[in-house]
Each structure stands twice: as structure tokens, then as C-alpha cells.
Amino acid sequence: MQNRRDFLNMLCRGTLLTGLAATTGVLVFRSVKDGHCTLGSSCNNCKKSDSCNLPEAALFRQTVWQLDPTKCIQCGRCAENCVMTPSAVKATHVYAMCGYCDLCGGYLKPDTKTISTAAENQLCPTSAIKRKFVEDPFYQYTIDEPLCIGCAKCVKGCGAFGNGSLQLQVRHDRCVNCNECAIARNCPADAFSRVPANKPYLLQGIETKPDEKG
Amino acid sequence: MKQKIIIISALALLLALVAFMVKDFFFSKPENTNPYEFGLRQVRTGDTATAAFAETKQIRTTLEEIHGLATNPSGNIYVSGKGGVEIFNPSGNPQAKFKIDGSAQCIALDETGLIYLGMEDHIEIWNKEGKQLAKWNSCGADAVLTSIAVRGNDVFVADAGQKVVYRFNKTGGLINKIGMKDPATGVPGFIVPSPYFDLGISRDGNLWVVNPGRHSFEKYNFDGKLLSKWGKASMAMDGFCGCCNPSNFALFQDSLFVTSEKAIERVKIYNADGTFRCVVAYPSQFEEGTKGLDLAVDKQNRILVLDPVKKLIRIFELKNK
Numbered sequence: 001m002q003n004r005r006d007f008l009n010m011l012c013r014g015t016l017l018t019g020l021a022a023t024t025g026v027l028v029f030r031s032v033k034d035g036h037c038t039l040g041s042s043c044n045n046c047k048k049s050d051s052c053n054l055p056e057a058a059l060f061r062q063t064v065w066q067l068d069p070t071k072c073i074q075c076g077r078c079a080e081n082c083v084m085t086p087s088a089v090k091a092t093h094v095y096a097m098c099g100y101c102d103l104c105g106g107y108l109k110p111d112t113k114t115i116s117t118a119a120e121n122q123l124c125p126t127s128a129i130k131r132k133f134v135e136d137p138f139y140q141y142t143i144d145e146p147l148c149i150g151c152a153k154c155v156k157g158c159g160a161f162g163n164g165s166l167q168l169q170v171r172h173d174r175c176v177n178c179n180e181c182a183i184a185r186n187c188p189a190d191a192f193s194r195v196p197a198n199k200p201y202l203l204q205g206i207e208t209k210p211d212e213k214g
Numbered sequence: 215m216k217q218k219i220i221i222i223s224a225l226a227l228l229l230a231l232v233a234f235m236v237k238d239f240f241f242s243k244p245e246n247t248n249p250y251e252f253g254l255r256q257v258r259t260g261d262t263a264t265a266a267f268a269e270t271k272q273i274r275t276t277l278e279e280i281h282g283l284a285t286n287p288s289g290n291i292y293v294s295g296k297g298g299v300e301i302f303n304p305s306g307n308p309q310a311k312f313k314i315d316g317s318a319q320c321i322a323l324d325e326t327g328l329i330y331l332g333m334e335d336h337i338e339i340w341n342k343e344g345k346q347l348a349k350w351n352s353c354g355a356d357a358v359l360t361s362i363a364v365r366g367n368d369v370f371v372a373d374a375g376q377k378v379v380y381r382f383n384k385t386g387g388l389i390n391k392i393g394m395k396d397p398a399t400g401v402p403g404f405i406v407p408s409p410y411f412d413l414g415i416s417r418d419g420n421l422w423v424v425n426p427g428r429h430s431f432e433k434y435n436f437d438g439k440l441l442s443k444w445g446k447a448s449m450a451m452d453g454f455c456g457c458c459n460p461s462n463f464a465l466f467q468d469s470l471f472v473t474s475e476k477a478i479e480r481v482k483i484y485n486a487d488g489t490f491r492c493v494v495a496y497p498s499q500f501e502e503g504t505k506g507l508d509l510a511v512d513k514q515n516r517i518l519v520l521d522p523v524k525k526l527i528r529i530f531e532l533k534n535k
Contacts, residue, residue, distance in 0.1 A: 076249060101457040110478075111256045115447065151249075160254060162457040
């Protein structure tokens with residue numbers, strides 16, 4: 001004859017044991033299925049990620065991280081939060097949209113007194129944007145990617161004064177494609193998402209063929 | 215006794231330290247400051263008390279979108295926009311309103327009171343009772359008509375899409391094109407990166423056209439000969455900022471230019487020789503990101519500013535007349 005206290009005691013123990021058994025079962029099943037997976041949180045350094053059957057590995061192979069320039073608010077966190085130094089997020093120039101302006105809002109500080117390449121006039125904190133004369137009154141601006149830290153100052157300046165041809169993008173020659181992107185976790189605009197690996201960039205202003213349109 | 219005090223003090227200090235650490239670890243929010251902040255604050259400043267003009271009146275429009283502004287010799291105010299035209303008397307009381315198909319990006323009046331509307335790619339002529347009198351042919355698939363001026367039998371139309379000014383007669387016949395790049399005559403060609411491309415006719419009978427990509431005004435005779443130009447690209451108050459400005463202008467007291475800009479929303483007056491004269495409205499008086507501040511001057515020399523974000527006609531008058 002059990003009293004009520006013993007019954008509740010047994011019920012709690014039974015529930016805990018069942019939960020523990022279920023969790024162990026799932027973990028063992030997944031480990032056995034993969035063979036050697038350590039159940040770590042990242043696939044990017046795993047030598048077996050190409051043949052692994054785990055859903056995370058499949059997602060890792062098929063998709064990459066990218067940020068949507070239409071959602072980006074140029075908060076500066078891409079420069080600070082990436083596991084890579086400097087960040088794998090870089091300013092990218094859509095030349096088809098660029099006005100080739102002399103007074104470029106993405107290149108010059110807003111309060112600049114003279115239009116020149118002097119360091120004190122440049123908006124970029126690392127002087128990663130190069131300015132080259134094309135013909136009167138046009139100038140071409142190119143990004144020196146190793147210098148770019150992805151701070152988005154130029155993106156904001158270009159958007160404020162120009163056509164928005166400077167846009168941030170995750171560069172896949174640098175990105176290690178973490179399972180959980182540190183920038184995406186901290187992005188206040190929810191601008192990061194996983195995109196198909198065969199279409200890894202989301203630049204705006206580049207014409208797409210009709211059959212490529214979503 | 216002394217030892218007890220020391221122990222109690224040490225414990226209190228320890229507790230305070232633990233409390234501080236707990237608060238710092240669990241309750242303090244991460245800083246959201248951006249070390250790479252792009253600040254427009256330094257160029258968006260300006261004390262309205264130092265402006266030469268003061269805002270004296272606001273007229274609310276009822277159109278869904280507003281784009282064009284004009285005044286007639288008696289001081290009535292005409293506003294064009296999406297789906298219609300609205301007419302106000304000088305006091306701001308509504309006088310008439312009529313519907314149109316499409317969106318009129320710009321508006322002008324001739325000496326007889328007929329209304330010329332620049333639709334996306336063509337011109338329409340209406341009377342103030344709301345009857346359409348003419349619809350001209352399209353200026354082309356790439357046309358983006360942004361400004362009209364009428365003088366005598368000539369109608370000048372700015373096309374931002376094809377970067378040219380058309381001179382039509384009043385029946386829509388093309389007389390000539392103005393402003394196409396020609397190194398032989400020194401015409402630099404219009405650079406129009408965004409759809410803001412304004413023109414006006416001065417009292418001396420010449421055509422002034424903004425070349426926004428060059429941050430300058432260019433003066434042409436009606437045959438298209440370039441006579442002079444002035445303008446300076448600068449973020450400072452005496453120049454025109456951004457990729458392409460000024461976005462709009464109006465001629466004031468015969469020889470002065472009232473200009474408006476986008477990106478740094480400001481309205482200023484320049485002398486006839488292009489030297490900066492004074493500020494009408496500072497950026498702080500507009501919503502950030504306001505574009506298309508069309509301008510007009512009425513018979514009382516009031517400056518009318520079309521504010522498409524607030525859907526207002528804002529009237530500025532000289533403080534010390």
C-alpha cells in the first residue's frame with residue numbers, strides 16, 4: 001500500500017528517467033548514424049562535413065550566410081561580431097548603380113571642406129576606398145577588400161547622398177560559414193539569412209534575367 | 215571589538231562587490247553604440263533663429279502624393295500630384311480640385327491660366343475647371359519629365375530620363391533640344407543621376423537649367439546656346455551637396471535663385487552671380503530623407519516650399535522686410 005507521497009515520488013522519478021532515456025537515445029542514434037561526429041556546433045572545420053548525413057551538415061553544404069542590403073541598417077556590428085578578423089563582411093560596389101560622383105557621399109566625410117583624397121577627408125576609417133579620375137566630372141571608386149572591415153560607413157554615406165551603390169555583403173572567399181553566424185545572432189535588423197550556395201550574393205540593383213526572378 | 219568592526223566592514227565590502235558583479239553580469243545591457251556611426255548631425259544643424267526667413271503658414275494638401283508646385287500672377291497656388299491637381303487662394307483656402315489619370319510630376323501655368331502638367335513621359339494641358347484640352351505625344355519610353363516652364367509660345371520641358379531639355383511650341387511641336395553634350399560649343403551635357411532636374415525662365419528671357427551632377431546652374435538662350443554657368447559642389451552651406459543637387463529652384467525678385475536640396479534638406483538663396491546669400495530653411499525643419507522640395511515664389515515675394523513627406527505647402531517670409 002503506497003501513500004500519496006510515495007506515488008508522487010515515483011511519478012517524478014519515472015518522468016525524469018524517461019526524459020533522460022529519450023535524450024540519450026536521440027544523441028546515441030545521431031552519433032551512430034554519423035559514425036564519428038562529436039556533436040560539436042560547427043561544421044566548418046569538420047573533415048567529414050561533405051559526407052555527413054546530419055541535417056546541420058546538409059544545410060551547411062547547401063546554403064551560406066548572406067545579408068540582405070534592403071534590410072541592413074548599417075549599425076556597424078558586422079565589423080565587430082564576425083569570428084574573422086577583419087570581418088568577412090565587406091563593402092561591395094554595384095557599378096551599374098553608381099553615379100561616379102565627384103562629391104561622393106560614400107568616400108568623403110559629410111563635413112569635408114575640400115574634395116580631395118586627403119586622409120582627413122576620407123569617410124572610411126581604414127582608407128579602403130580608392131578614388132580614380134575617369135573623365136570630367138566622373139570618378140571611379142573601388143574597394144580594397146583586405147583593408148575593408150565591413151563597418152558600413154560608406155554604405156550609409158552612399159545611401160544618404162547617392163544611389164546606394166555601395167552595399168555590404170558576406171564575402172565567401174573569407175566567410176567560414178559557421179553553423180550559427182555570430183553576426184546574424186547580433187544583427188538588430190534580422191538582415192542575415194542562409195541563401196542557396198549557388199546564388200550566394202544578394203546585391204541590389206543588378207539586373208537579373210527573367211528566368212532568375214523569384 | 216576592533217576586530218569585529220573590521221570583519222563586518224570587510225563583509226559589507228565583499229557583499230557590495232558581489233552585488234555589483236551580479237548586477238553587471240546579469241542586468242547591464244550590452245552597449246548598442248556604433249563606433250563607426252555615420253553622423254549627419256554636424257551638417258543637419260542650423261538655428262532657425264539665424265535664418266533670414268521665417269515659416270509663416272502651412273497649407274495642407276489632400277492629394278495622395280504631391281510633386282509639383284506653381285503660382286499664378288494673382289497669387290493662387292497650384293499643386294499637382296498623384297491623381298489630381300489642387301488650387302488654393304493666397305490665404306491657403308481651397309479653390310478647386312480636379313482629378314487626372316496618373317501622376318503629374320511637374321506643373322506650370324501660361325499667361326492665359328492654362329495648366330501644363332508633366333506626366334511621366336508626356337505633357338497634358340488642362341484648364342482650371344478640370345477639363346483636359348490637349349495631350350501631347352510621348353517624349354519616349356525612357357522619358358521622365360520633371361519640370362516645365364512656359365514663356366510666350368515656347369514650352370520648355372526637362373527630361374531627366376534622357377538628360378535633355380525640349381523646346382516645344384504650344385501645340386506640342388518640337389522646336390529644338392537644349393543641353394546635349396557638344397564640346398565644340400562648350401555645352402557640357404546634363405548629368406542627372408536621380409529624377410530631379412529643374413528649369414526656369416528668368417525675366418530677361420533666358421533659360422536656366424540645373425545640371426545636378428555638376429552641382430551647377432547653366433544659362434541658355436532659347437536656341438540652346440550656353441551663355442554662362444555657376445555652382446559649387448560642397449557639403450558646406452555655400453555649395454550644393456551630395457551626388458546631384460540642387461533638386462529644385464525658383465527665381466526670386468528678378469535675379470535671385472531660391473534653391474532646395476535633397477540628402478541635406480535645406481532651402482537657400484543665391485545672388486545672380488552665384489554667391490551664397492542667405493538661408494530660408496535649415497535641414498532641421500524637414501523630415502530626414504525628404505526629397506523633391508519643389509519651390510515657387512508668389513506675387514508677395516513669399517517663398518513656397520512643397521513638402522511631399524508632410525504633404526504641406528510651407529510658406530516662408532522674409533523676417534525683416
